[in-house]
Amino acid sequence: MAVNGTGVRGPLVVLDPTDESAPDARTAIARPASLDGLRVGLLDISKPRGDVFLDRLAELLAERGVTVRRYAKPTFTKPMPPDLRREITTECDVVIEALAD
Amino acid sequence: MDLREDGLVAVVKRDCPTCRLVEPVLAGLSRTGELTVFTQDDPAFPDGVADLRDDTELSASLALDIETVPTLVRFAGGVEAGRVVGWSRAQWTELTGVADLGEGLPEHRPGCGSRTLDPDVAEQLLVRTRGGALRSRRLEISALEDEAEALFDRGFTDGLPVVAPTPARVLRMLEGTSHAPDEVVAVVPPNLAEATVEKVAVNAVLAGCRPEYLPVVLAAVEAACTDEFNAHGLLATTWGAGPAIVVNGPVRAEIGMNWAGNALGQGNRANSTIGRALQLVIRNVGGGRPREVDRAALGHPGKVGFCFAEDEEGSPFEPLAQSRGVPAGRSAVTVFAAEGPRGVADQISRRPESLARSLALGLRGVVHPKLVRGFDATLVVCPEHARVFAEAGWDRARLQAALDEYLLLDRAEITRGAGGVDEGVPAGDSDRPLAKFRPGGLLIVHAGGGAGMFSAVIGGWAGGPGGSAPVTREVDPWR
Numbered sequence: 293m294a295v296n297g298t299g300v301r302g303p304l305v306v307l308d309p310t311d312e313s314a315p316d317a318r319t320a321i322a323r324p325a326s327l328d329g330l331r332v333g334l335l336d337i338s339k340p341r342g343d344v345f346l347d348r349l350a351e352l353l354a355e356r357g358v359t360v361r362r363y364a365k366p367t368f369t370k371p372m373p374p375d376l377r378r379e380i381t382t383e384c385d386v387v388i389e390a391l392a393d
Numbered sequence: 394m395d396l397r398e399d400g401l402v403a404v405v406k407r408d409c410p411t412c413r414l415v416e417p418v419l420a421g422l423s424r425t426g427e428l429t430v431f432t433q434d435d436p437a438f439p440d441g442v443a444d445l446r447d448d449t450e451l452s453a454s455l456a457l458d459i460e461t462v463p464t465l466v467r468f469a470g471g472v473e474a475g476r477v478v479g480w481s482r483a484q485w486t487e488l489t490g491v492a493d494l495g496e497g498l499p500e501h502r503p504g505c506g507s508r509t510l511d512p513d514v515a516e517q518l519l520v521r522t523r524g525g526a527l528r529s530r531r532l533e534i535s536a537l538e539d540e541a542e543a544l545f546d547r548g549f550t551d552g553l554p555v556v557a558p559t560p561a562r563v564l565r566m567l568e569g570t571s572h573a574p575d576e577v578v579a580v581v582p583p584n585l586a587e588a589t590v591e592k593v594a595v596n597a598v599l600a601g602c603r604p605e606y607l608p609v610v611l612a613a614v615e616a617a618c619t620d621e622f623n624a625h626g627l628l629a630t631t632w633g634a635g636p637a638i639v640v641n642g643p644v645r646a647e648i649g650m651n652w653a654g655n656a657l658g659q660g661n662r663a664n665s666t667i668g669r670a671l672q673l674v675i676r677n678v679g680g681g682r683p684r685e686v687d688r689a690a691l692g693h694p695g696k697v698g699f700c701f702a703e704d705e706e707g708s709p710f711e712p713l714a715q716s717r718g719v720p721a722g723r724s725a726v727t728v729f730a731a732e733g734p735r736g737v738a739d740q741i742s743r744r745p746e747s748l749a750r751s752l753a754l755g756l757r758g759v760v761h762p763k764l765v766r767g768f769d770a771t772l773v774v775c776p777e778h779a780r781v782f783a784e785a786g787w788d789r790a791r792l793q794a795a796l797d798e799y800l801l802l803d804r805a806e807i808t809r810g811a812g813g814v815d816e817g818v819p820a821g822d823s824d825r826p827l828a829k830f831r832p833g834g835l836l837i838v839h840a841g842g843g844a845g846m847f848s849a850v851i852g853g854w855a856g857g858p859g860g861s862a863p864v865t866r867e868v869d870p871w872r
Contacts, residue, residue, distance in 0.1 A: 304540055307529035307558045309549050309595040309677040311586030367859050369626035371583075 324386060327358050333384035336364040342390035349388060363387075396453070400427035401489060402466045404448065404459045407438035409505035412463045415480050416440060418495045419463075425491070433462065433508040451518060454509045461504040465489075479504035516561040524560045526574050529595055531560075544599075549677055551669065551697050555599040566594040569607030570871055578611055579618030581679035582625035583686045588614060588678045593670070596677055600670035600698070605648050606663055608871035609726060610670045613638045613700075616728040616866040617671055623861045627730050627854055628681045633691040634854040636675075637699035637731030637771075638668055639838050641714035642724030644868050645702040652702035654842030657734050657773065657849065668698030671728075693733040701840060707776055708839035709783035716789055717865040724868035729771055729836055730854035730861045739778070740846045745785040748778060749792060752848060753799035757829060759852040763807040763817035765827045769834040769856035769863070772796070773849040775841035789837055796837075800829035831856050836863055 324330060332353065334346045350360050363380055365372050380387060396402060403419055405412040420441030422428040431448035432438050439445075448454055457466060466476040467488050477484040481501040485494050508514055534543040534557070541554045549555060556562065567574055567590070574591035581588045590611065597610050617624045617636050627634060640650055651661035659665060675681045683692065705712045714725035737755030742748035752772060760768040774782070774792075782792055804824050809817040818827060834856040841848075854861050 303533035303535050304557060305531050305533055305560060306544070307527060307560060307563050307591075307595045308532055309529075309558060309592065309599055309673065311581075311584060311592075311678050311680065312530050313584065313586065313680075369630065369855060369860050370623060371625060 327353070327356070327386065330358075330385040331383060332358055332360045333380050333387040334360050334362050335380065335387055335389040336362070337368040337389065337391065338365050339368045339390070339392045342392040345390045345392055346388075349390075396456070397427075397429055397468045398471045399469055400429070400467070402453075402457070402468065403428065403430045403463055404433065404454055404457060404466075404507070405430060405439060405463045406433040406505070406508055407435040409462050411480050411502045411504045412439070414498060414502055415463055415495065418480075418485070418498070421494070422489060422491065431457075451509050451514065454507055455518060455522060459507045459509060462507050463504055464507075519564050520560045523564050527560055527563060527591060528575060528589070529563075529591060548682075549599060549673075551672060551676065553697065555673075556601050558595045558598040562598045563591065563594050566598050566602065566604050566607055567591065569594075569604030570611060572611070572871065578614050581614070581618055581674060582681065583628060584678075584680035586678050586680065588618070588674055592678050593674055596673040597666075597670040599677075600673050601662065601666040602670050603648070603662070603666075606667050606670075608868050609638075609640060609644060609648065609663075609667050609724075610674075611871035612726045612866045612868045613667065613671045613728060614674050615871075616726055616864040617675070619864050621862045622728055622864040624675060624679075624681075625686075627861050628675065628679075628687050630854060631688050631690045632854050633689045633693050633696075634730045634732045634852065635689075635692070635696035635699065636668075636671060636728050637695065637851065638671065638701075639713060639727050639729070639771075639836075640667075640700065640702045640724070640868075641705065641712045641719070641727070642868065643722070644724035645705075650702035652704040652840045656701045656704070656840040656842075657699075664700050664702070665698060668695075668700030670698070671700075672696065672698050695731060695733050699731055703838050704776065704840045707779070709779050709787065710774075710789035710792070710837065710839055713836065713838050714865055717863075719865060719867060725865050726868060727836070727863055727865040729851075729863040730769060730856075731771065732852040734773065734849040734851045736847045736849050738847050743781055745782050745787050745792075746795065748781050749795040750799050752778070752850075753796050753829075755848070755850045756796065756800060756835070757802070759829070759850065761816055763811070763814060765802055765807065765818060765829050766831050766834075767855055768830075769836075769853035769861070770830065771836040771838060771851040771853065773838050773840050773851065775845060775848045776839070776843050777846045778848050779839050792837060793835070796835060797828065797830075801826040802829055833857075833862070 336342045336346055416439040419439050423442040429444045430442045431446045431453040433448050436447040461478045464478050467474045475488050477488050482495055540557050544555050572590045576590045577587045578593055579588050593614055597607055648663045650663045681687055703713050719725040739751040742751055759770040803826055807817050808820050
């Protein structure tokens with residue numbers, strides 16, 4: 293409860309404990325209706341057996357005539373290196389990421 | 394404010410009996426034409442003073458750094474040449490050069506506290522004089538809102554109530570460090586937001602810290618936001634560990650930390666709030682919230698905050714911080730990945746080898762009894778167990794070496810499928826025993842009450858460069 297200089301209770305002022313970043317208003321882009329003509333990337337975050345899942349996915353996509361580019365994070369425990377993120381964004385239209393264990 | 398270049402300045406308040414006592418003295422001095430009186434409460438007091446100034450806003454009192462009224466100050470050439478606090482005939486006579494002051498008054502009488510020091514006023518003055526240094530966005534909680542509820546609603550808490558971070562409280566918190574509020578302490582994951590000293594102070598207020606804890610919190614934030622500690626990975630993993638802090642050095646006693654009975658438990662303000670402040674910085678500044686980037690499947694209660702001090706005085710071991718390179722006599726924090734602690738009882742062993750084997754059995758269960766080298770751990774040796782090592786002349790290195798030896802696990806016992814359990818290490822082409830922990834993956838700390846042969850194992854998380862390694866930082870640079 294705050295009392296201002298005139299003795300009348302006013303709003304309590306507190307300091308923002310956050311980083312004050314505006315809420316991220318970005319939304320996911322629309323899911324493509326088809327993969328025809330799109331550049332598809334497969335991202336392995338280096339969790340065990342993620343490669344098993346992605347290998348099978350690559351096979352299934354190849355049957356549909358879609359070729360893929362493969363990427364891997366150095367370790368799943370840390371954020372993606374910025375260079376790898378740039379590489380993927382310049383080389384792919386669509387990315388499929390494997391989480392596994 | 395218009396202070397005299399030359400002459401006398403008195404600061405008084407009607408509420409003070411000593412000020413009322415010297416009222417006629419001030420009136421007499423006023424007739425010399427060289428006296429200005431600032432009055433803190435009643436602008437009409439004292440009577441008979443020609444140059445009487447209203448200082449109910451206390452600006453002059455602050456500028457003159459008045460702690461007691463009456464205070465009489467002499468200026469010469471715009472510079473303070475002397476001051477007298479309270480009433481003393483001899484001192485007032487010397488300062489004013491006027492003889493026979495205060496006829497009929499006692500020889501001396503102490504003054505009263507200046508209004509600038511009244512608790513309710515002091516808070517407003519603090520914000521008025523120093524609030525401009527604060528950069529954080531100001532949020533208003535309306536008079537119709539409950540303050541505690543409003544802070545929950547805004548998402549600032551860990552699920553427990555927090556202390557409202559008013560500008561006055563944050564300014565008082567900042568008195569705990571000499572560092573500027575806008576200095577960047579660390580870049581906090583997961584959002585990689587810069588945490589300034591001020592933001593850390595705001596969160597320390599939320600957590601319930603006292604200002605003298607702030608250097609410890611700042612050092613912990615610095616340590617936790619290093620690449621080695623990898624707070625991002627520790628937060629994001631589905632494993633349940635969180636950051637814990639062990640404090641070494643003189644600061645432990647200075648701020649009243651607990652390293653004795655119930656050292657890992659509740660009930661000590663410094664232990665409870667320092668760990669909480671670190672977690673609130675990660676939550677609020679870094680944006681690391683449970684069920685968002687914090688993906689823990691289970692977590693544990695110590696994720697609200699986990700901080701304790703090492704018992705150095707009663708320890709047979711070199712303090713943890715010293716074993717990690719901090720010079721003796723200096724204070725430091727070591728942050729490490731921590732699950733909740735689990736007790737290891739051994740009330741029989743009096744031989745160090747036997748006791749070390751017991752503790753090794755307790756450590757073997759970390760992450761899974763059949764898994765090795767992935768996860769780090771911390772062993773908290775209680776005083777009654779430490780006594781066994783002390784009497785045998787075992788130091789930290791000797792115990793560490795024994796544990797390393799006893800934690801070489803027989804591959805046949807831990808291979809997948811062994812013991813009817815499919816989990817375990819993959820079958821290898823060698824039958825050499827496997828070390829439970831990576832080199833440097835086991836911390837040893839001494840803490841606890843004097844009774845009870847119960848040490849504790851604190852499991853960690855994936856250790857080393859691919860996960861999180863313990864990090865030690867000195868506290869003193871943050872004072």
